[in-house]
Amino acid sequence: MRPTLQTVADAVGVSRSTVSNAYSRPDQLSADLRDRILTAAAGLGYAGPDPTARSLRRRRAGAIGVLFTAKLSYAFTDPYAVQFLRGLASSAEQGRTGLLLLPLSMDDEEAAVAPVNDAVVDGFCVYCLPDWHPALAALEARGLPVVAGQKRPGSQASFVGIDEAAATRAAGEHLVALGHRRLAVVGEYFTVAQSTGPVTIKSPGDVAYYTDRERLRGYQEALAEGGVPWSSVATVNVARNGRAEGAAAAAYLLDRAPRPTAIAALSDILALGVLDAVRARGLRPGHDVSVVGFDDIPDATTEGLTTVHQPAAERGRRSGLLLLDPPTDPADRSVVLPTTLVVRATSGPAPS
Amino acid sequence: MRPTLQTVADAVGVSRSTVSNAYSRPDQLSADLRDRILTAAAGLGYAGPDPTARSLRRRRAGAIGVLFTAKLSYAFTDPYAVQFLRGLASSAEQGRTGLLLLPLSMDDEEAAVAPVNDAVVDGFCVYCLPDWHPALAALEARGLPVVAGQKRPGSQASFVGIDEAAATRAAGEHLVALGHRRLAVVGEYFTVAQSTGPVTIKSPGDVAYYTDRERLRGYQEALAEGGVPWSSVATVNVARNGRAEGAAAAAYLLDRAPRPTAIAALSDILALGVLDAVRARGLRPGHDVSVVGFDDIPDATTEGLTTVHQPAAERGRRSGLLLLDPPTDPADRSVVLPTTLVVRATSGPAPS
DNA sequence: CAGTGCCTCTGGATCGATACAGTACGCCGT
DNA sequence: ACGGCGTACTGTATCGATCCAGAGGCACTG
Numbered sequence: 001m002r003p004t005l006q007t008v009a010d011a012v013g014v015s016r017s018t019v020s021n022a023y024s025r026p027d028q029l030s031a032d033l034r035d036r037i038l039t040a041a042a043g044l045g046y047a048g049p050d051p052t053a054r055s056l057r058r059r060r061a062g063a064i065g066v067l068f069t070a071k072l073s074y075a076f077t078d079p080y081a082v083q084f085l086r087g088l089a090s091s092a093e094q095g096r097t098g099l100l101l102l103p104l105s106m107d108d109e110e111a112a113v114a115p116v117n118d119a120v121v122d123g124f125c126v127y128c129l130p131d132w133h134p135a136l137a138a139l140e141a142r143g144l145p146v147v148a149g150q151k152r153p154g155s156q157a158s159f160v161g162i163d164e165a166a167a168t169r170a171a172g173e174h175l176v177a178l179g180h181r182r183l184a185v186v187g188e189y190f191t192v193a194q195s196t197g198p199v200t201i202k203s204p205g206d207v208a209y210y211t212d213r214e215r216l217r218g219y220q221e222a223l224a225e226g227g228v229p230w231s232s233v234a235t236v237n238v239a240r241n242g243r244a245e246g247a248a249a250a251a252y253l254l255d256r257a258p259r260p261t262a263i264a265a266l267s268d269i270l271a272l273g274v275l276d277a278v279r280a281r282g283l284r285p286g287h288d289v290s291v292v293g294f295d296d297i298p299d300a301t302t303e304g305l306t307t308v309h310q311p312a313a314e315r316g317r318r319s320g321l322l323l324l325d326p327p328t329d330p331a332d333r334s335v336v337l338p339t340t341l342v343v344r345a346t347s348g349p350a351p352s
Numbered sequence: 353m354r355p356t357l358q359t360v361a362d363a364v365g366v367s368r369s370t371v372s373n374a375y376s377r378p379d380q381l382s383a384d385l386r387d388r389i390l391t392a393a394a395g396l397g398y399a400g401p402d403p404t405a406r407s408l409r410r411r412r413a414g415a416i417g418v419l420f421t422a423k424l425s426y427a428f429t430d431p432y433a434v435q436f437l438r439g440l441a442s443s444a445e446q447g448r449t450g451l452l453l454l455p456l457s458m459d460d461e462e463a464a465v466a467p468v469n470d471a472v473v474d475g476f477c478v479y480c481l482p483d484w485h486p487a488l489a490a491l492e493a494r495g496l497p498v499v500a501g502q503k504r505p506g507s508q509a510s511f512v513g514i515d516e517a518a519a520t521r522a523a524g525e526h527l528v529a530l531g532h533r534r535l536a537v538v539g540e541y542f543t544v545a546q547s548t549g550p551v552t553i554k555s556p557g558d559v560a561y562y563t564d565r566e567r568l569r570g571y572q573e574a575l576a577e578g579g580v581p582w583s584s585v586a587t588v589n590v591a592r593n594g595r596a597e598g599a600a601a602a603a604y605l606l607d608r609a610p611r612p613t614a615i616a617a618l619s620d621i622l623a624l625g626v627l628d629a630v631r632a633r634g635l636r637p638g639h640d641v642s643v644v645g646f647d648d649i650p651d652a653t654t655e656g657l658t659t660v661h662q663p664a665a666e667r668g669r670r671s672g673l674l675l676l677d678p679p680t681d682p683a684d685r686s687v688v689l690p691t692t693l694v695v696r697a698t699s700g701p702a703p704s
Numbered sequence: 705c706a707g708t709g710c711c712t713c714t715g716g717a718t719c720g721a722t723a724c725a726g727t728a729c730g731c732c733g734t
Numbered sequence: 735a736c737g738g739c740g741t742a743c744t745g746t747a748t749c750g751a752t753c754c755a756g757a758g759g760c761a762c763t764g
Contacts, residue, residue: 053720
């Protein structure tokens with residue numbers, strides 16, 4: 001049998017508590033006795049207090065759960081997500097806490113909430129979930145601190161994010177000011193079905209994902225102000241947030257008449273794919289077709305993409321801080337970080 | 353106070369065990385009573401058995417720890433690591449298990465082992481650690497299943513990996529067969545100091561990292577067989593596994609006389625950087641200078657890089673399987689996956 | 705009607721630690 | 735000699751569940 005505190009205590013001839021103190025509160029016993037205990041423990045092959053038992057008693061798990069939809073692979077592939085995780089990891093590390101990655105099923109009702117109920121963690125970070133996902137209710141029930149990048153009516157969760165709608169409103173105003181009137185939007189989560197192709201979105205409010213809904217709303221507002229009705233805006237859904245998917249989506253838009261003069265993608269990855277498709281047709285980005293992204297990932301700079309910059313790593317870092325010790329005042333539990341429109345080479349005056 | 357099993361039991365008028373069974377073993381009680389219990393629990397705001405307490409009793413944490421050196425950011429930036437994690441995540445998911453990412457300090461003795469001792473996990477996956485790292489001893493002491501991609505004398509750990517030396521031996525033989533005699537090797541972990549620049553490696557055996565040591569050994573053997581003494585091989589250490597670093601390392605090699613006719617990088621990322629440097633000098637890869645990588649990441653195909661292919665995702669997947677239920681027979685606890693030399697455009701006959 | 709077996713539910717022991725009140729003891733001042 | 739005080743250590747209660755031997759009820763059998 002593996003040794004426990006008691007095993008060591010018996011071997012040294014002291015009480016269990018004293019052995020515990022030898023590990024957790026060295027100031028509570030003499031240095032001499034502590035040495036004797038640690039030596040005996042090493043001899044017995046005792047590696048220190050059992051983390052699970054300690055967690056139970058201390059009521060601290062030493063980990064925060066990060067919720068992902070379905071495949072974790074996505075998280076590692078998306079540059080924005082990577083930046084976010086880096087930020088989260090940095091504050092976790094500082095708080096002597098690990099990151100527990102939890103995949104949530106999107107179909108199986110059971111596998112969709114089980115990770116939330118079973119995870120040994122001190123709090124949860126919601127990366128991005130649709131409004132209807134059952135895990136959101138499970139999170140509330142569990143009663144642990146939660147930080148989300150999305151707002152949800154009635155939720156106790158902290159918020160760390162940006163004003164998504166204001167960000168795309170700025171981008172939309174930029175396009176309108178350049179004279180664009182025929183626009184299209186490409187994004188990932190417009191429909192539940194994961195397929196690439198044109199979709200009809202009667203109103204941005206219908207979209208189940210917070211970020212996409214808000215970003216669409218921003219574009220809608222900016223365009224409406226510029227006299228462009230939402231019904232004239234083409235919307236294309238993609239199956240996955242990938243460069244090839246962005247190109248495929250753009251193909252739908254570029255090969256039909258009348259061609260849009262500007263395409264707004266809801267992520268940079270997609271926007272880069274759109275650029276590929278534009279160039280593949282011999283069109284010049286920023287002249288024949290303007291392209292705008294979102295996130296400002298490193299490749300956006302390289303490729304001169306006009307996009308909305310958001311502080312990805314900072315979002316992660318602040319999320320971690322809020323989880324590690326949640327402020328009692330609800331007012332302090334909402335952090336809205338600034339975004340900026342970065343105009344580069346892929347946006348220009350609408351062609352006449 | 354948060355409700356416990358007992359709270360619910362009292363409310364319904366049954367025993368604690370019965371409430372426990374309602375959640376964990378539904379077949380042990382009547383459907384009717386189970387409904388009443390779950391209803392009462394919902395009414396009390398009881399979200400189900402406490403994961404920590406459950407873990408203690410069941411002796412299962414529902415997570416496996418993944419050990420990283422220092423910054424987690426690295427893990428998310430390296431394409432090979434991402435593939436590996438994807439594989440690991442896929443089998444973890446299947447086994448209803450999460451991934452706990454644990455950063456290990458490389459300097460602070462305390463922070464180097466604490467995560468190993470404190471993590472609530474069922475096993476550990478060692479991604480890549482130097483032989484001297486204190487966490488390795490802590491892992492043995494903890495007595496949990498461990499899977500590593502590196503072999504360590506006297507370790508109980510399972511092994512999932514490749515024959516690193518055989519892989520680079522094949523690459524070395526390829527270069528020798530093409531007539532190369534002046535060679536150089538670029539890698540990340542030759543020295544403890546994290547800086548980019550030439551280093552002297554008297555013997556590959558001196559290198560503290562398993563993979564690099566073995567890969568160097570493979571090159572050494574192939575070259576020795578081809579009559580190229582190790583002492584004539586230039587070695588350059590880089591501070592980080594990045595493309596820019598690869599280019600910087602190549603700069604040292606390309607700007608001195610006599611220029612090596614072939615440069616072997618111990619990762620594709622570095623090799624791509626080397627290619628950048630080669631091209632920046634107006635030299636043609638595969639003609640003036642041959643370049644070989646390792647890993648076969650997606651970009652290697654795109655850029656026509658000659659490299660060693662290794663099944664990254666499969667390594668992760670098999671590691672996960674071995675951790676989830678470790679075979680009793682030690683013979684089954686070692687998996688060596690195949691590698692292949694993929695010859696593309698960046699290697700060619702040595703210039704005369 | 706006793707005997708057998710199944711189904712449902714109970715209660716105490718247990719997992720491995722930490723918290724905290726309490727005890728033992730040495731040392732000081734008067 | 736004795737009260738007061740600080741240090742070093744002990745012992746019991748507790749964290750919140752699961753395990754398991756066994757009790758009670760009920761139907762079925764001979």
